[in-house]
Amino acid sequence: MSFLLQQILNGAMYGCTYALVGIGFNLVFGVMNMINLAYGEVIMAGAFIALALVVFLDTPLLLAGLAAAAACAVIGMIVEWTCLRPIRGAHYMAPLLTTIGASIILLEIFIKIFSTEEWLFPTAFEFSQIKVAGLTVRVPYLIILGVSLTLMIALHFWITRTQNGRAVRAMAENVDAARLMGINVDALTSLTFALACALGAIAGVLIAISSSIVSTTLGSEMLLKGFVVIVLGGLGSIPGAALGGVLLGIVEGVTVAYLPSLYRDFFSFGLLMIMLMARPTGLMGKRIAERA
Amino acid sequence: MRKWILPSAIVAMALASAGAAHAFMDEGTVRVGHIGILTGPGVDYGTQVLNGLKVAQDEINQAGGVTVAGKKVKFDLAPYVYDSARNVAQAIALTRKLALSDKVLAVFGPVSSNEAVSVFGVLQRKLGDSVDTGLQLPIMNTSAMRDGLGEMSPWAFRNATVEQFLLAESLPKVIAARGPIKTASVVYLGSEDYGPAMLKSVYGPLLEKQGIQVVSADGVHEGDRDYSALIGKLMRLNPDMLILLARYDVGAKTMIEAKRQGFTPKLVWASGMISQELIKTGRAAVEGMMMVSSYDATVPRAAEVAKKFKVAAGVEMNEFGANSYEALYLLKAAIESSDLRNTAESVEEDRRKLQAALRQIKGFPGLIGNIDMHPSVNDTIKQGLVVTIRNGQFDVWKP
Numbered sequence: 001m002s003f004l005l006q007q008i009l010n011g012a013m014y015g016c017t018y019a020l021v022g023i024g025f026n027l028v029f030g031v032m033n034m035i036n037l038a039y040g041e042v043i044m045a046g047a048f049i050a051l052a053l054v055v056f057l058d059t060p061l062l063l064a065g066l067a068a069a070a071a072c073a074v075i076g077m078i079v080e081w082t083c084l085r086p087i088r089g090a091h092y093m094a095p096l097l098t099t100i101g102a103s104i105i106l107l108e109i110f111i112k113i114f115s116t117e118e119w120l121f122p123t124a125f126e127f128s129q130i131k132v133a134g135l136t137v138r139v140p141y142l143i144i145l146g147v148s149l150t151l152m153i154a155l156h157f158w159i160t161r162t163q164n165g166r167a168v169r170a171m172a173e174n175v176d177a178a179r180l181m182g183i184n185v186d187a188l189t190s191l192t193f194a195l196a197c198a199l200g201a202i203a204g205v206l207i208a209i210s211s212s213i214v215s216t217t218l219g220s221e222m223l224l225k226g227f228v229v230i231v232l233g234g235l236g237s238i239p240g241a242a243l244g245g246v247l248l249g250i251v252e253g254v255t256v257a258y259l260p261s262l263y264r265d266f267f268s269f270g271l272l273m274i275m276l277m278a279r280p281t282g283l284m285g286k287r288i289a290e291r292a
Numbered sequence: 293m294r295k296w297i298l299p300s301a302i303v304a305m306a307l308a309s310a311g312a313a314h315a316f317m318d319e320g321t322v323r324v325g326h327i328g329i330l331t332g333p334g335v336d337y338g339t340q341v342l343n344g345l346k347v348a349q350d351e352i353n354q355a356g357g358v359t360v361a362g363k364k365v366k367f368d369l370a371p372y373v374y375d376s377a378r379n380v381a382q383a384i385a386l387t388r389k390l391a392l393s394d395k396v397l398a399v400f401g402p403v404s405s406n407e408a409v410s411v412f413g414v415l416q417r418k419l420g421d422s423v424d425t426g427l428q429l430p431i432m433n434t435s436a437m438r439d440g441l442g443e444m445s446p447w448a449f450r451n452a453t454v455e456q457f458l459l460a461e462s463l464p465k466v467i468a469a470r471g472p473i474k475t476a477s478v479v480y481l482g483s484e485d486y487g488p489a490m491l492k493s494v495y496g497p498l499l500e501k502q503g504i505q506v507v508s509a510d511g512v513h514e515g516d517r518d519y520s521a522l523i524g525k526l527m528r529l530n531p532d533m534l535i536l537l538a539r540y541d542v543g544a545k546t547m548i549e550a551k552r553q554g555f556t557p558k559l560v561w562a563s564g565m566i567s568q569e570l571i572k573t574g575r576a577a578v579e580g581m582m583m584v585s586s587y588d589a590t591v592p593r594a595a596e597v598a599k600k601f602k603v604a605a606g607v608e609m610n611e612f613g614a615n616s617y618e619a620l621y622l623l624k625a626a627i628e629s630s631d632l633r634n635t636a637e638s639v640e641e642d643r644r645k646l647q648a649a650l651r652q653i654k655g656f657p658g659l660i661g662n663i664d665m666h667p668s669v670n671d672t673i674k675q676g677l678v679v680t681i682r683n684g685q686f687d688v689w690k691p
Contacts, residue, residue, distance in 0.1 A: 003528055010520045116332050118541045120573050127552055138520075138552065211517035212548055213573065215541075217333075221515045256521035261510040262482045 006135050007257040008250050013141035015249015016148035017207050021222050022229025022241035023155060024199035027192055030236035031159070031172050036193070037099040038079050039200055040223030041106035046072045046201025047208040047218055048110055051121050061123060065205045069198040075106070076197025077190045085186070103219070111216050118215040121208040140210045147206060148242075151199060156238045158195075168192055172236070228272050234285020243283050247271075320365050322358060322627065322634060324620075325372035325390035327401035327411070332377040333514070334539050336569045337403050337612055341435050343605035344616025345369060345400055347597065350604070358624045360634045367620065376402050383407040384414055391429040395639050397632075398430040398623060398646060400616065405438035405564075406484045408448075415445035419647075428640065430647045432623060434615040437564050438486050439493045442671030449650050449670040451619045451663065453586040453611050455563060456494050458676030462584050463561070466678055467502055467533075469691045470559040475507045476533040477526050477557075479546055482511025487537035490563060495535060507531050512542055519549035526555055533559040536581075540567040543581070544574035551577035566610045571684055581681050586674040587611035587660065588688055594659040610686065618658050622672075626650045 021043060028036045046068040053064035083098035128139035159165035167188055170178040179185050203222070208214045225248065233244025248268055255267045275282060326345060329338030349367045352358060357366040372394055376383035383402040390396045402411050416426035432449045433441065439456040441448065467473050476499055480487020491509060499506060507529050510522055523546070526534065534550075534557045536543045543565045550556070562570075562583045570578055587610060589598055597617055601609035609617075626649035632642040653665040653672065661675040680689040 003524070007521055007524060010518075010524070014518050014520070111331065116335050117569060118544070118573055120575075129552070136553075207517060211545070213517065213541075213545060215515070217515040218517075221517075253518075253521040256510075257525045260508075261512055261522055264513065 002134055003257070004254070007253045009135055009137065010141065011250035011253025012246050013137075013145050013249070014210065014253065015246040016144045016242075017203050017210065017245070018225050018229050018248050019242040019245025020148050020151060020199055020203035020206065021226045022233060022245045023152060023238055024196040024203065025223075025226035026230045026233070026236060026238065026241045027155075027159075027168075027196040027199070030230055030234075030241075031168060032189065032192055033172055034084060034189075035095050035099065036076075036079060036084070036196075037096060037223065038083070038102035038106060039099075039196070039226065040219035040221075041103040041110075042072050042075055042079075042197045042219070043200040043204040043207075043222045044214075044216060044219035045075060045106060045110060045204070046197075047121070047204035047214045048114055048119075048216075049201070050205040051119055051208060051214050054121070055119075061209070065202060068205055069201045072201030072204075073194035073198040076193040076195075076200075079197075080190055080193040085189070107216060107219065114216065116216055118213045121212050121214050123209050123212070126209075126212050138210075144206045144210055147202065151202065152238065152242045155195075155199070159238060164188065164191065228268060230282070231272055232275055232282055234282025237282065237284040237286070240282055240284030247283075319368075321368040322360060322365055323372060323394065323396040324367055324369055324623065325374070325394060325396040325399040325401075326369055327374055327376050327383055327386045327390070327399060327403075327407070329378050329403045330373075330375035332379070333541065334378055334404060336540065336567045336607075337435055338375075339605060339607065340567075340610055340612035341401070341403055341616045342373065343601060343607075344434070344609070344613035344618075345620050347600050347604050347613075348617045348620035351600075352620065352624055359628050360632050365634065367624075372396055376407055378404055378407065380407050380410045383411050387411050387414060387427065387429070387431070391427045395636065396429075397627075397634070397639065397642055398432060400432050400434065400619060402433070403435045404484070405436040405441070405486045405489075408433050408436035408441050409438065409444075409485070412441060412444040412448040415447040417445055419446045428643055428647075430643055430650060432619050432650070434619045435612045438489055440489075442666065442669035446651075446670065447647055449665075449672075451615050451622055451672045451674070453566075453584065453615065453674065453676070454671050455490070455584055457666075457671070457673060458584045458586070459494060459498055462676055462678045463498060464502060465691050466559065466561070466582055466689070467504070470533075473502075473504055473532040473558060475529075475531040476504050476535055477507055477529060477531040478509040478535045478537060479522070479542070480509065480511050480536075481514065481538040481542050483514040486564065487511065490537050491535075495537070495563075504533065512538070512546075516545070519545055520553070522546070523549045523553045523555050526550075527553055531557055533557055533561060536560070536562040536565065538564070540565045540570035541573065544570050544578060547574050547577040547581065566612070566679070566686065568608055568610065571681060571686075575684075578681050579683075582689060583679055584676050585611045585679045585686070586676055587614040588677055589686075590688065591660045597659060614659050618656075618663065622650070622653060622656060622663070625656060626653065 028034050049071050050064040050068040053059035079102050083102045087094045125139040129136050167183045229244040233240030251268050252264050255264045328342050353366045357364040374386045390399050416424045416428050434451050442450050543562050560581045562581050598609040630645040630649035656663040663672045666673050678689040679686045
């Protein structure tokens with residue numbers, strides 16, 4: 001029993017990184033109805049920027065994480081300005097193509113700088129762990145949990161209780177109406193992209209410190225996880241994405257612990273299929289009428 | 293702008309065809325190609341293979357080159373080095389390009405076992421079979437360790453560390469020294485069939501012979517980062533031995549997590565992981581890992597080559613670099629013994645002669661001992677030794 005609890009705990013804690021990835025993705029895709037396939041590479045960029053600052057410039061980890069978030073916020077705004085703003089209102093395939101282009105450019109830049117090898121992301125607490133009620137808790141996982149919960153609560157507060165958050169939701173409902181109501185749609189879109197990408201960067205840094213390793217394949221893996229998380233949790237729902245991420249982490253962890261590891265994706269994507277059939281709105285998504 | 297497109301295209305085509313005209317003996321070189329991993333996962337293997345070839349090429353060319361039809365010509369790999377990025381489809385396409393368009397005499401590569409299985413599959417299966425339209429191109433592999441590759445085609449050769457020939461002698465000694473070992477768990481890379489194939493054909497029968505039961509075999513996904521559940525499961529199974537049949541990056545990640553959770557089996561055996569990247573990433577976690585190798589840096593001749601390799605590549609040479617270094621010399625010996633004409637018209641005939649010469653390799657002086665071609669398959673028989681990671685270095689293990 002304690003073995004199962006340990007796997008659930010590990011899965012839930014690592015799943016918090018999926019939750020962060022999903023929340024960032026949900027902000028753009030779920031809330032604003034815009035697709036940004038460069039999001040995965042922004043996560044990878046965040047991890048590498050923090051790595052470079054920590055390893056080459058001896059920057060403290062916290063500062064490096066914040067700098068990576070800031071840098072990725074800028075990258076997010078650039079992606080929005082260059083890949084999405086000029087084609088607003090175009091065919092739905094257009095942003096898919098432009099953001100795939102942006103993701104390829106980002107990936108190639110980081111491959112040029114860091115190569116395709118895996119890089120070590122050493123931290124002082126890499127091997128630290130504590131015992132709680134017979135369960136082992138890794139310190140990196142605790143950091144993931146703390147940072148993720150803080151960010152999730154802050155973001156939920158921002159989107160539900162602040163003027164800007166309400167404006168973002170209004171834009172999601174009807175951009176033209178929001179503009180007529182005096183909302184600065186362009187500025188708010190940029191802000192949301194920046195916020196989503198900053199979250200992605202922090203998720204990238206957390207994944208890096210948890211596994212001690214960073215590579216340029218991180219982005220594509222996380223993009224897929226992000227999709228799964230938001231479908232599980234519900235499009236547009238921040239608590240839903242948090243729940244979806246944790247659930248995905250637990251399913252992955254428990255599957256690997258009890259079955260051959262290669263069944264992992266079968267079960268996580270199986271769960272996704274079941275969710276789509278049984279509850280297409282996801283765990284916490286709301287059914288809304290489509291605009292005419 | 294548009295008016296320049298047509299003239300530019302004509303000039304480019306003219307230059308390209310001019311290049312094709314100056315070929316073979318005319319250009320004073322032997323055309324040899326290489327399909328490497330220059331980008332993507334496992335690039336460290338690719339770096340070793342390419343630089344092993346380059347060091348040997350520089351030595352041979354500085355010594356005058358290779359004698360063909362009574363003339364000294366040089367090796368010039370550079371124009372025919374291509375990157376497969378560990379992609380099977382790309383490796384096959386590049387093999388066809390090298391054979392049919394570049395018209396090279398022979399090819400080195402591809403680097404990974406996964407690619408090698410597929411590339412060897414497009415070669416002719418039986419010599420002289422007019423119905424078989426497979427490529428008739430000698431390919432020399434120096435890094436793929438999967439069993440059975442040397443049997444796939446008469447045109448596919450290997451000067452690699454072929455574990456199927458080396459383990460029967462080395463692994464039982466290690467098991468006896470670390471024993472008693474009754475159970476083993478296997479971790480392999482799920483996206484490639486190297487692990488399952490080696491487990492089924494090489495490790496499985498050998499372990500069974502030793503009375504060792506395989507209690508689990510887990511494939512990990514490409515790019516997996518969290519190994520906590522996997523190691524948690526292995527700790528619960530508590531095998532005496534952990535066998536890693538994967539790339540060095542998978543090995544490092546597995547061992548880092550094992551160290552985190554305090555999983556310490558009596559023996560950690562790895563296959564295909566000789567790479568400085570394993571030590572660089574795994575650090576203390578990979579200390580004590582064991583594996584079979586065909587390279588010993590303490591042998592004076594190997595040490596001398598290793599010094600040149602370090603200067604050329606900026607990294608320490610390992611068995612993949614050493615095998616590749618030897619392989620170019622093997623090719624040189626085969627070329628010089630096979631009366632080639634080295635012209636555009638004779639390339640197919642030259643390839644046939646080269647294939648026959650490669651089959652005859654015997655008593656060739658390798659870096660740590662003599663090399664013979666296996667009597668029935670196209671694998672060279674090399675000396676094997678067990679190495680372990682000690683103080684951040686690969687070190688020869690002695691019982």
